[in-house]
Amino acid sequence: MKNEVHVYSEIGQLKTVLLHKPYHEIENLVPEYLERLLFDDIAYIKQARIEHDVFADLLRKNGAEVLYLSDLVSEVLENEEIKNKFLDEFIDEGNVSSVQLKKTLIEYLKNFETKDMVEKIISGIRTKDIPEIKNKSLVDMVNEREDYPFYLDPLPNLYFQRDPFATIGSGITLNRMSTITRNRETIFAKYIFDYHSRFKGVHKWYDRNEKYALEGGDELVLSNKVLAIGISQRTTAKAIQSVAKRILGKESFETILAFNIPKARAYMHLDTVFTMVDHDSFTIHPGIEGPLELYSIRMDKDNSLSIKFEKEELSTILSKYLDLPSVNLIRCGGGDFIDAGREQWSDGSNTLAISPGKVLCYDRNYVTNEALRKNGIEVIEMPSYELSRGRGGPRCMSMPLVREDLN
């Protein structure tokens, strides 16, 4: 099969999924730059990698093919011409101060085998890695004295593969990230979907050079007709409107439900507070239910968008658009203010459905996991001592490429 992406639900049996196993980029975190790099703490990478392997194994055991971003990118970059183009683009966007430095970095990187080069690019390049820049420019000299420890910043958020692009139907949105820190992450997906023999030519509903921020954590495929997209700290209403114009009426998609959620660190994406776990069941963080505003977006016959503020309760709106007699909202932390707040912070509501009614969750969120079980959901737990420090759970750490269709 060419154009191998196919996702028409959040819950259909997961067949192929993309991950990135975190590594040296996490060792390049220091307290001084944590906030800008969107971390709250520094994970112990050895343990994080063990946890990540358990995650991947559980996915495989449950029927999914696991692909790694760095393998796909390395395969693409084995072609010398594409490698040169990639390095040029990546380093330009890495805010490198001078032509001389750019040349030095490219020479340095090209000394590595392709796979190691890709890992080096992800981990960031410390100034100490490169003993000497030839023909330094004035900017290079001034920078050197200012002691910033990196020539290229690390990409510690890359293990949250959910965000840089999102699979919708037989296409993807290649996202424009809301922060500079994460924007280079989308270059990897660009090269995979432009050049990888298995994935090239996949249709793009949105592209990384567009103006308005859109992140995958906000994009949910509720059914082959309905998408949910968060208006959040990371995704703008303007981006949603652009996506709506391109997706609605194409393939089978008819409605986008735009969830306006509070703009806060803990709730950065819609999937930190709302995920789908079965045909008619969803997790929800009680902290957003009060302030939540919902808009439905549909395409009129004359090809203009019709946008409506929805006044009813969330469950009524979901039943209406998903054609269900009723829906079950399962509250994070069992609905308790403290348990919900604590567990949502470590991604208690961020479940990854492997198939209808079967989800992967962090073990630390035991109150929420119990609530899911009480509601008939099968919960598979994974260890979460260290991975959770990056503020993302199983859904954030995975990007489905293929899911089986629901009947």
Ligand SMILES: NC(=[NH2+])NCCC[C@H](N)C(=O)O
């Ligand atoms: N889909 C998600 N909820 N992703 C979580 C991303 C966490 C990451 N540290 C960030 O702030 O960007």
